[in-house]
Amino acid sequence: MASTSKDVAVNIQDNPPDDLEPGACPESILNPTDSFEEFASEMSSSLQERNVSLPSKSSTIYEIQSEIGETSKETSQMKATKSSDDLQTKDESMSASTSNSNLTDQNGDDTDNEKDDYLQSPELVNKEKHVFILSSAGKPIYSRYGNEDKLAGLCGVIQALVSVVEEQNQDILRSITTKDCKAVFLVKGPLILVALSKSNESETQLVLQLTYAFNQIVSVLTLTQLNRIFEQRRNYDLRRLLSGAERLIDHLLIFMEKDPAFLLGAVRCLPLPEKARENITSAIQTTCNKIRDLVFAIMIAGNQLITLVRMKKYTLHPSDIHLLFNLVRSSESFKTAESWTPICLPKFDSTGFLHGHVSYISEDCQACLLLLTVQRDAFFPLSQAKHTIAEKLRRSNCLVAINDALHRNEELPTTNPLKHIGIPEIRHFMYKCKSTAQLFSSDPISLDKLQDYRTRHKEGGDITVKKIERLSDIDYVRNYREFCSQIHCTSTPAKLIFRSNSNDTVLAWVTNGFELYVTFDPLMEKDHAIKAVDRLLKWIKKEEQRIFIMHAPTF
Amino acid sequence: MIDVKTKIYSFFIFNSSFGPREGEELQRILFYHPSQTSADTQKMQVGLCEAVVKFMSTFSSEPCEALQTQSKRYIFYQPEKGYWMVLVVRIPYTTKALSAIGESRGDVVDPSVMYDLLKSAYKMFRMFRGLFKDFPIEEIYSVCDQFFTPYITSRNLTNDISDVIQGINYLPLDKNSFFKVLCFIDLLEVNYPHFKCISFIYNEQLIWNGLATHDMLTLYQYLVQTLLPRQVAKEIQGGAVAAAQRHGRFIHPPEGIHNQEDLQKLVKVHLMREDDSETKQYYLVIYRTLSATVCFTVDVTVELEFEMFRSLDAFIGPQLSSIASTISEQCTIHALQTAQLAASEHKFVYFNRLNLAFKTSPPPNKLHLSTTIKPEVLSIIASIHADKKNLGNYGEIIIKTPDEYWITGKASNEREFYVIIQEKNANLKEIADEVRRICEAQMKGIFFYPM
Incomplete structure (x- = not known):
């Protein structure tokens, strides 16, 4: 749900304003709710609580619509027609339900053998992480690798495991572990999500990834529609409604493995000179302040936030922004034409769609502008606004600034921060300002790098034992996973971890205001490390206007 | 508990x-x-x-x-x-x-x-x-x-920490006393070739081991957790028996060995002795005098004679009680020395994966529950201990918890050393220095990175 700026004020009080942590500012554009805390409250419920507490929250979109003086009739009618349309197109031939199949019956079954054979096929074997999504009736919806049609047997087993634990033990299945593999189960509404991972991610981190995958589905359908479909037809084959969304989930999974933004629950901003960001923001403000039902105007580039202008009272949760990043990165079509698309932002309002005008600023600038409104037929006024904004940006030289940052112009201090800070012992770092949920790391991703990772991933996802010569940025982030999970461990949290071995020295440090992870050379002396961190924080403070968004502009 | x-x-x-x-x-x-x-x-x-x-x-x-x-x-x-x-x-x-x-x-x-x-x-x-x-x-x-x-x-x-890290308490002895124990074992094995000494324990501390390490831990746990507590309880109960115990007796089988029939009660065990290449079956015989407990194995193929055990009893009894008194003196001296050392209020644990040696700071006062280690801290130590790769062959980790506990873990090849310090307003450097002092005082001569 959307949170009001009141929350932000409460969060800020922990840090007196005269002693702001680097990057902290009096008002945040993002809702800095900690995803780990949310996870804790969500996962602590017992089976009974979970069944009772399925959401009946009020709709934020409805709230906005009534505020700007419209009745909600139109939207609700629209929603109703839309979902009934979908249901009519549904195929009538449903295969038999596997829901109540007995576990022991399946052992040694014919179908079971076939399934086993397929699971051993090269498409599926030796993968670092599998993700399966199925309906609570056991129907396959998504598999990261292979063809989910052939995985009906496996999905039947997963569904049976989940339901045996629920029905016969009155309990909730959470995870299964072997020495090298973790299976994590998440039941969300009418869906069952499973991750099978041989990576070093913790159970909590895997559950968060599954929650993201669920949110990605919600973002295409809305939670209301998802629930309604399965209330009407338990056996429904959801893949009919999700065509295209598989690709989004594929990309999201890769994105989550690579980008520390997910590890930290924070958003990365494109480093820009303060003036340039101000100009961009005011260009959007002045152009859009007459469009009264515009909720958010968001400009992004290369999975980084450039600016976000919002309707007063409403903030966005980092995870909603991550879904927008993913949508834009995964959709080539936005590059060629202005698009008008319904988007549900699950944390903002999971019950309904916002309507988005999505387009790239210009052919020579890879920044993408999203204008999100509650108005269903606002394409033309928004398109008009976009062109005005693009023109203003070009005139004020902002496009050049964005391009410089995106292409990592050598002259910018943020292009190669480690060189600019000048502490040779630091190999890598990442920093999160907690009150604004923004992060900065020593390796601002550039577009080509992300592309490279994606093509590499397409070939594989396989586990390979490679000889490490020089760690890539992704490897550093991988290393931080264990530290993150210890710092945020729900039962035995830590405030500071200093680990030194023959490979490297890592310092993980969390305070009320920030989280910091630094990798040093091996055998680093503690007092040197302390001094280096001190200098690092001073540098971040000095550059904070450039690397963070320090204002929370509204229309 | x-x-x-x-x-x-x-x-x-x-x-x-x-x-x-x-x-x-x-x-x-x-x-x-x-x-x-x-x-x-x-x-x-x-x-x-x-x-x-x-x-x-x-x-x-x-x-x-x-x-x-x-x-x-x-x-x-x-x-x-x-x-x-x-x-x-x-x-x-x-x-x-x-x-x-x-x-x-x-x-x-x-x-x-x-x-x-x-x-x-x-x-x-x-x-x-x-x-x-x-x-x-x-x-x-x-x-x-x-x-x-x-x-x-x-x-x-x-x-307790001893449940998180399962190890064996070794008894440090001076050269002469240790030599006496060895001589006793050698002499016994020469005179009674069927009997092989597999362990020598004083109180609950191990002095001599003749088993493969994994079996040793199991036998040690059996002795310390099951057999000896029962035996000690019996000894405390029957004050009159005490005089007779000066010369020791067989405690396994528990009723002792008094005639040929008692030999039927001997327990067979599956063990791997130090020089065995596979697990074999043996009779397990345990003998105890004062606080010293000695375990023997006899090959199951040997035909057991009551006479053998009677003569063994006569041979071990006096010798073992004299050795036990020597060790007892040693322990008193040692206890005095550690009492001076134990001024440090911080807890530490040492563990060696090779011989399972386990040493921990002396419990300050068992009545004070507040001095036991918090479950959160134990759990952090357990996870460091479980993830051996994390520190590699040599390395160090320092973790600070929200309630101001500093847990330090050091690894050096197969050895591990943990220190728990509760200290407000300390910084990394101060904690590292304190750990170094404790390491030097308690683990003299054992190398840990960083020096």
């Missing part, structure tokens, strides 16, 4: 190949605790575990280790192919700080402790009964019942 009886929800052993067809599910269950559980529940629980094992086998070549539900943890151990031991423990899925769940101190168990409990149960079974697969099908149910029922109900776990 953790109440094992309320923590353990159930404990069972199954082998799916024992009742392969439908309707034969009960035959797969070799043992089920608590035994009054209904047959349907037993079948259902075992069925779930079978399914979980099978499910994971499609994704991993490693055997299944744990299943976590909202309220319980199922811990799996497959000691022999097809034989699965499962311990179901009430450990909730953790989403809050341990202190916030309201779990009273000492009530929280680290999962690794429970896994070790399962492993120790099997090793004990293997030492005193043998391999599961060596039993014919019709016998295995009753063998398991006779062994595991008393075992599981008699287990006591203290929420």
Whole structure:
């Protein structure tokens, strides 16, 4: 749900304003709710609580619509027609339900053998992480690798495991572990999500990834529609409604493995000179302040936030922004034409769609502008606004600034921060300002790098034992996973971890205001490390206007 | 103390190949605790575990280790192919700080402790009964019942570091005293070639070991946790017997050896001695004088004569009591020395994976519960201990918890050293310096990185 700026004020009080942590500012554009805390409250419920507490929250979109003086009739009618349309197109031939199949019956079954054979096929074997999504009736919806049609047997087993634990033990299945593999189960509404991972991610981190995958589905359908479909037809084959969304989930999974933004629950901003960001923001403000039902105007580039202008009272949760990043990165079509698309932002309002005008600023600038409104037929006024904004940006030289940052112009201090800070012992770092949920790391991703990772991933996802010569940025982030999970461990949290071995020295440090992870050379002396961190924080403070968004502009 | 009886929800052993067809599910269950559980529940629980094992086998070549539900943890151990031991423990899925769940101190168990409990149960079974697969099908149910029922109900776990890291307490001796022990063992083995000395224990501390390390830990745990406490209780009860004990007696079999018939009561064990290449069967003979306990093995092929044992008794008795007094003097001196050292209020633990040597800071005062280690801290130590790769061959980790505990772990090859310091307003450097001082004072001559 959307949170009001009141929350932000409460969060800020922990840090007196005269002693702001680097990057902290009096008002945040993002809702800095900690995803780990949310996870804790969500996962602590017992089976009974979970069944009772399925959401009946009020709709934020409805709230906005009534505020700007419209009745909600139109939207609700629209929603109703839309979902009934979908249901009519549904195929009538449903295969038999596997829901109540007995576990022991399946052992040694014919179908079971076939399934086993397929699971051993090269498409599926030796993968670092599998993700399966199925309906609570056991129907396959998504598999990261292979063809989910052939995985009906496996999905039947997963569904049976989940339901045996629920029905016969009155309990909730959470995870299964072997020495090298973790299976994590998440039941969300009418869906069952499973991750099978041989990576070093913790159970909590895997559950968060599954929650993201669920949110990605919600973002295409809305939670209301998802629930309604399965209330009407338990056996429904959801893949009919999700065509295209598989690709989004594929990309999201890769994105989550690579980008520390997910590890930290924070958003990365494109480093820009303060003036340039101000100009961009005011260009959007002045152009859009007459469009009264515009909720958010968001400009992004290369999975980084450039600016976000919002309707007063409403903030966005980092995870909603991550879904927008993913949508834009995964959709080539936005590059060629202005698009008008319904988007549900699950944390903002999971019950309904916002309507988005999505387009790239210009052919020579890879920044993408999203204008999100509650108005269903606002394409033309928004398109008009976009062109005005693009023109203003070009005139004020902002496009050049964005391009410089995106292409990592050598002259910018943020292009190669480690060189600019000048502490040779630091190999890598990442920093999160907690009150604004923004992060900065020593390796601002550039577009080509992300592309490279994606093509590499397409070939594989396989586990390979490679000889490490020089760690890539992704490897550093991988290393931080264990530290993150210890710092945020729900039962035995830590405030500071200093680990030194023959490979490297890592310092993980969390305070009320920030989280910091630094990798040093091996055998680093503690007092040197302390001094280096001190200098690092001073540098971040000095550059904070450039690397963070320090204002929370509204229309 | 953790109440094992309320923590353990159930404990069972199954082998799916024992009742392969439908309707034969009960035959797969070799043992089920608590035994009054209904047959349907037993079948259902075992069925779930079978399914979980099978499910994971499609994704991993490693055997299944744990299943976590909202309220319980199922811990799996497959000691022999097809034989699965499962311990179901009430450990909730953790989403809050341990202190916030309201779990009273000492009530929280680290999962690794429970896994070790399962492993120790099997090793004990293997030492005193043998391999599961060596039993014919019709016998295995009753063998398991006779062994595991008393075992599981008699287990006591203290929420202590010694349960998180299982090791052996060695007794440091000066050269002369140690030489006396060695001479005694050599002389005995020369005079009585059938008898092989496999361990020499003073109080609860090991002086001499003649077994392969993994068997040594099991035998040591049997002596220290089961046999000796009973024996000591007996000794305290019967004050009059004390005079007779000066010259020692056989305590295994527990009634002693007084005639030829008593020899039938000797227990057979499956052990691997230091110079054995495989596990063999031996008779286990244990002799005790004052606080010294000596264990012998006799090959099962040897024909036992009562005369042999009587003469052995006459030989060991006086010698052992003299050695025991020497060691006792040594211990007094040693205790005085450590008393001076133990001024440090910080707890430390030393562990060597090679010989399982385990040393910890002396308990300051057992009456003060506040000085026991907090479960959160124990759990952090358990995770450092479990993840050996993390520190590599040499390395150091310092973790600060929200309540101002600083936990330091150091690793150097197979050796580990942990220090727990509670200190407000300290910084990394100060903690590292303090740890170095403790390391130098307590572990003189043992290298740890960084110096």
